[in-house]
Amino acid sequence: MNPSYTVPTQTRIGHVHLKVSDLERSLEFYCGLLGFELTMRYGAQAAFISAGGYHHHIGLNTWHSKGAPPAPVRSAGLYHTAILYTTRKDLAVIYKRLLDAGYPLTGAADHGVSEALYLNDPDRNGVELYWDRPKEQWPSTPDGALDMYTIALDLEGLLKELD
Numbered sequence: 491m492n493p494s495y496t497v498p499t500q501t502r503i504g505h506v507h508l509k510v511s512d513l514e515r516s517l518e519f520y521c522g523l524l525g526f527e528l529t530m531r532y533g534a535q536a537a538f539i540s541a542g543g544y545h546h547h548i549g550l551n552t553w554h555s556k557g558a559p560p561a562p563v564r565s566a567g568l569y570h571t572a573i574l575y576t577t578r579k580d581l582a583v584i585y586k587r588l589l590d591a592g593y594p595l596t597g598a599a600d601h602g603v604s605e606a607l608y609l610n611d612p613d614r615n616g617v618e619l620y621w622d623r624p625k626e627q628w629p630s631t632p633d634g635a636l637d638m639y640t641i642a643l644d645l646e647g648l649l650k651e652l653d
Contacts, residue, residue, distance in 0.1 A: 507549035570616030582651035
C-alpha cells in the first residue's frame with residue numbers, strides 16, 4: 491500500500507442504500523415528506539429515489555429487513571445519512587415543511603461550516619438535513635486550521651429566510 495495516497499479531490503459519495511422494514515412507509519417519508527422523486531421500483535421489495543433526476547441518491551430495500559425492528563442504538567452501523575441542500579433558504583423550506591407536518595427533530599446545530607437539522611426516518615435511521623456555508627466563511631484557528639464547533643441552531647433565524 492502507498493501510505494501517501496489520498497482520495498481524488500472531486501470524489502463524492504454517490505448514494506446510500508438503506509434497509510427498511512416497510513417500503514411504502516419509507517417512501518412516504520423520503521418522497522412524501524422530504525420531497526425526493528421515485529426513479530425506479532423493484533416490485534414491493536426495493537425502490538430508488540433521487541433529487542433532480544439523478545439515477546438514485548437513496549436506495550431503500552426490505553430484502554433482509556421486512557417487518558424487522560429498528561437496529562439497536564448502541565450497535566455498529568450507520569449513524570446518519572446526510573442530505574446536503576444548496577442554500578440556507580432550501581434548508582428553511584424543508585424545516586418549515588417538517589414543522590407543518592409535526593415531524594419531530596432529534597436535534598438542530600450550527601457547526602460553523604454548516605447548519606443542520608437532525609431527525610429519524612420511520613425505521614429510526616438517522617437523517618441530517620444541512621447546508622454548507624461558503625468555504626471562505628468557515629471558522630479557523632489563528633494558524634489557519636479548520637475550527638468546527640457545535641452550538642444550537644437559531645431556528646427562528648432560519649425561518650426568517652422564508653420572509
